[in-house]
Amino acid sequence: MTTPRPAETAATAAAAAPRPGDWPLWEVFVRSRRGLSHTHAGSLHAPDAEMALRNARDLYTRRSEGVSLWVVPSAQITASSPDEKDAFFEPAGDKPYRHPTFYEIPDGVHHL
Amino acid sequence: MTTIAPEDTAREAVFDATVAADERIEPRDWMPDAYRSTLVRQIAQHAHSEIIGMQPEANWITRAPSLRRKAILMAKVQDEAGHGLYLYSAAETLGTSRDELLDKLHSGRQKYSSIFNYPTLTWADVGAIGWLVDGAAITNQVPLCRCSYGPYARAMVRVCKEESFHQRQGYELLLALSRGTEAQHAMAQDAVNRWWWPSLMMFGPPDDESSHSAQSMAWKIKRHSNDELRQRFVDICVPQAEALGLSLPDPDLTWNDERGHWDFGPIDWTEFREVLKGNGPCNAQRINRRRQAHEEGAWVREAAAAHAAKHGKATR
Numbered sequence: 001m002t003t004p005r006p007a008e009t010a011a012t013a014a015a016a017a018p019r020p021g022d023w024p025l026w027e028v029f030v031r032s033r034r035g036l037s038h039t040h041a042g043s044l045h046a047p048d049a050e051m052a053l054r055n056a057r058d059l060y061t062r063r064s065e066g067v068s069l070w071v072v073p074s075a076q077i078t079a080s081s082p083d084e085k086d087a088f089f090e091p092a093g094d095k096p097y098r099h100p101t102f103y104e105i106p107d108g109v110h111h112l
Numbered sequence: 113m114t115t116i117a118p119e120d121t122a123r124e125a126v127f128d129a130t131v132a133a134d135e136r137i138e139p140r141d142w143m144p145d146a147y148r149s150t151l152v153r154q155i156a157q158h159a160h161s162e163i164i165g166m167q168p169e170a171n172w173i174t175r176a177p178s179l180r181r182k183a184i185l186m187a188k189v190q191d192e193a194g195h196g197l198y199l200y201s202a203a204e205t206l207g208t209s210r211d212e213l214l215d216k217l218h219s220g221r222q223k224y225s226s227i228f229n230y231p232t233l234t235w236a237d238v239g240a241i242g243w244l245v246d247g248a249a250i251t252n253q254v255p256l257c258r259c260s261y262g263p264y265a266r267a268m269v270r271v272c273k274e275e276s277f278h279q280r281q282g283y284e285l286l287l288a289l290s291r292g293t294e295a296q297h298a299m300a301q302d303a304v305n306r307w308w309w310p311s312l313m314m315f316g317p318p319d320d321e322s323s324h325s326a327q328s329m330a331w332k333i334k335r336h337s338n339d340e341l342r343q344r345f346v347d348i349c350v351p352q353a354e355a356l357g358l359s360l361p362d363p364d365l366t367w368n369d370e371r372g373h374w375d376f377g378p379i380d381w382t383e384f385r386e387v388l389k390g391n392g393p394c395n396a397q398r399i400n401r402r403r404q405a406h407e408e409g410a411w412v413r414e415a416a417a418a419h420a421a422k423h424g425k426a427t428r
Contacts, residue, residue: 081140
């Protein structure tokens with residue numbers, strides 16, 4: 001699983017009250033068109049949510065790449081740890097029967 | 113010498129295997145300190161280049177010959193700012209801060225591309241920068257889209273998509289001048305003459321003198337050598353120059369049938385090193401302008417922070 005950002009750096013950037021030049025970090029999610037989900041586009045610094053949205057518009061949708069934007073304080077993202085990735089995701093590893101290709105179906109049987 | 117802890121050896125093996133499998137390293141993965149510092153250096157230099165690169169062209173915004181050209185140039189300079197921001201964000205995932213990066217740029221402890229220490233003397237320079245400087249940058253950057261560090265690679269995908277407009281607008285601008293009056297044609301040729309060699313130097317020193325190349329290739333930060341990319345760029349440019357009706361200022365430029373490439377003359381690396389050392393025509397001007405812009409923008413940052421603090425209190 002990829003996390004958009006190291007939670008460690010994000011936390012230090014966002015925990016303190018905004019000072020000039022030390023604005024919190026925001027993650028930007030863009031919906032490129034109706035019917036699609038918002039996708040992580042990148043990040044930016046802004047003093048508050050409203051400015052984060054405006055900056056996100058200028059930075060990530062200069063060529064009409066989006067119809068909707070989300071901005072989320074990076075510090076608010078809880079991420080799984082890369083160190084425990086094997087143990088954390090291991091339960092799904094031995095369950096191939098969750099995939100349709102696990103099952104053998106005789107030739108000539110259709111729509112299954 | 114410090115001894116390496118056994119868990120670091122295990123982590124290093126995971127890192128090596130990830131890079132070998134052509135998978136991406138992500139921010140919270142363990143990585144060797146030297147890999148991290150190499151990336152910070154390279155991404156910071158790249159980000160600074162984008163921001164400093166706004167200056168030579170911004171000089172011409174108020175003097176663009178038509179509203180169309182002016183709108184295009186403003187969009188391009190705005191893009192350069194955007195590219196800088198994508199890259200600063202990528203650098204920050206490695207544990208450095210925006211303020212630290214800007215401090216290092218302003219104090220000269222981190223560099224930006226030497227190409228931006230040359231002046232833009234005429235309107236044709238805007239075209240030559242788009243065609244040659246952005247063209248060289250694209251040649252360098254396309255392989256970086258597959259760089260082993262995920263956030264850098266993703267930033268480069270966005271940058272490359274946007275750069276192709278930069279290159280085409282420059283080429284179109286030069287074509288208009290080249291097909292214009294005699295004086296306009298001469299202006300285009302003069303700009304190409306001045307920007308050709310510095311553009312070739314953008315690929316960095318020859319392979320046998322490039323200090324960081326081998327390790328960066330092993331880490332898959334770099335995918336091709338400096339000389340390989342430089343040759344690729346020359347091969348691309350020769351027919352493009354011909355279509356423009358302009359010549360490239362190199363009497364040694366000849367097609368080598370055996371190699372299947374264009375041979376080109378020797379590069380004056382003394383000049384490159386002088387500009388790198390800070391003795392280029394515009395080094396001081398660029399950094400002073402950058403510092404001035406940062407200082408003069410302080411009130412905007414303060415006002416935005418004050419507004420955020422006030423607003424935050426009122427709604428809580």
